[in-house]
Amino acid sequence: MASRLLWENIIPGCDPLDDGNPICFANGIFTGTPVPVGGKFGLASKSPLTGFVGDSLSGSWFSVALKRAGWDGVVLHNSCDSWTQLFIDDDRVQFNDATYLLGKGTFETEEAIRNKLGDDQIRSCTIGACGENLVRYANVTNDGRQAGRTGHGMIWGKKKLKAVSVRGTHGVKVFDPKTLNQLAYDISKSAQGKDTEKYRVYGTSTGLLNTNKLGVLPTRNFQEGVFEDAELVSGEYLDRHHKVKVIACAQCPIACEQMSLVKTGPFAGAMTGIEYESLFANSSNLGVSDIRAAIKLITIADHDGMDSVTMGVTIGWAMECFEKGVLKKEDFASEEHPEGLELHFGNGEAAVAVAEMIRDQVGIGKLLAQGTRIASETLDKERGTESYKWAVHTKGLESAGYDARSLKTFALGLATGTRGGCHNRSAAYDPDMKGETNRLTVDETRGRVASESEEYAAVYDTLPLCKFIRRSFTGKADRSGAWPAIAKLINATTGWNYDYDDVDLIGTRACTIKKAFNIREGWTEKDDDLPWRWKHDPFSKGPGAGTVVTDEELAYMKKLYYEAKGWTEEGLLPKELLIKLGMPDVAEEVGV
Ligand code: SF4
Secondary structure (H helix, E strand, O other): OHHHHHHHHOOOOOOOOOOOOOEEEEEOOOOOOOOOOOOEEEEEEEOOOOOOEEEEEEEOHHHHHHHHOOOOEEEEOOOOOOOEEEEEEOOEEEEEEOHHHOOOOHHHHHHHHHHHHOOOOOEEEEOOHHHHOOOOOEOEEEOOEEEOOOOHHHHHHHOOEEEEEEEOOOOOOOOOHHHHHHHHHHHHHHOOOHHHHHHHHOOHHHHHHHHHHHOOOOEOOOOEOOOOOHHHHOHHHHHHHOEEEEEOOOOOOOOOEEEEEOOOOOOOOOEEEEOHHHHHHHOHHHOOOOHHHHHHHHHHHHHHOEOHHHHHHHHHHHHHHHHOOOOOHHHHOOOOOOOOOOOOOOOHHHHHHHHHHHHHOOOOHHHHOOHHHHHHHHHHHHHOOOHHHHOOEEOOEEOOOOOHHHOHHHHHHHHHOOOOOOHHHHOOHHHHHHOOOOOOOOOOOHHHHHHHHHHHHHHHHHOOOOHHHOOOOOOOOOHHHHHHHHHHHHHHHHOOOOOHHHHHHHHHHHHHHHHHHHHHOOOOHHHOOOOHHHHHOOOOOOOOOOOOOOHHHHHHHHHHHHHHHOOOOOOOOOHHHHHHOOOHHHHHHHOO
């Protein structure tokens, strides 16, 4: 929905920071109902990191408030002349002065708005200092959750929009409350069983030891896939030494977020929710074995509003630049560190100082605030270096925490993904890591597997339902287990008559509108590429040692993927296909 609103409301071809790039919110179909893990919203704009679709999901009470205020979606056009807080008070809309909020962190801003308006039920999406300072990968934050990855916070900062707040006081009507309550009750009960235990007890960080065992844990800026100190930065270690509380998104009976506190050392007092993706990027990927430094780094990102994955991967790139002599100690000088910093892998204190420089756009922080693609291109142009070879991004989005050199279906999913290097949208790491494919080789099934896993994920992301509930319907995570149960939920909520095929089509249509958006914004087949490192620079150790994804393998897999989608050889969308999918207006504009 948010991507569709973006398609309809953007001025095609505009710069992501121009007024023509709208901010599009869309609520989920289950928001405000008893359906578990359905309290999420989508946020879409053209991404300043990739220049393509920037679509994010966030689980939150903000979306419930918006629904209770009577809004399924909101589109914000243009920009403000001065710093503004938008307040949607049921069906009244106010544009308030936000000067008093400037400089405040994301959580602080939410609290300050509640205090000012005198109502602790008001929910807000906010930007922190990173959005105000135009860090290219700044986030929008709500209730401690992030609409992250693609730089929404920079767009909000450019528009001088500090916060969008909502007070919703109405009820939410559904078609068949009795049936929906029973279905929701059964799923909620099942969602507290064995299938979600690992998320409830350890959170997603419990995956870190497994990725390390498989040799795909990004280590020292994706140079290796095995980290010798993985135990010290694992979800299990976090649980024993730092976890203070477990919290949940709105409408969630699982509660996977592990609030973790640093109790000793220079970062004592740092506290935030820790996920696998944030953790890999700020521990193994930086060669950092002291999990306290990782918690501090993620706290800075969350409190000041920037994407912790892109921040960690960008600092990892800077560390490699330092180790290889492309960046020198004095390049990291600032008022606080006049002699500069020794940004070696493993130096957590220096990494924290650099994160603060990025947030404040101080010294080299200005360059690093652009993400690895722009930073490496700028540096290489200025110094005649080749640092692009260790900039690990696809389409400008820094890669997630599964090294794709030895996960070949996932590599295809990342290369072709409309959002860039995102594990949430591709999800093809799953068949590779579970052994459903031979992850070290390429065969004729990969196009189909990558396409199916992407469209499977898109069903969950479009409703939206958190994917962690996928085994709670019938115990089977596949389509045959979940789609009939999801159809029942949709029908009881809306009075529609959905079946298996209708649910399946949701994923295809969602992927298609995003692809169409990218084509209209100038996508060509060359954009479906992988980081240089994954194509030319194999691991020296671990189960994936010696493996890369060659250009020939990637070209072969892309051909299979375009075929599986029913696209042209160049990856374009045939008119007939778009019409068949019920998108004749899209066919008119980009169909071939
Ligand atoms: S399982 Fe975790 S991510 Fe999913 S809705 Fe619950 S708290 Fe949020």
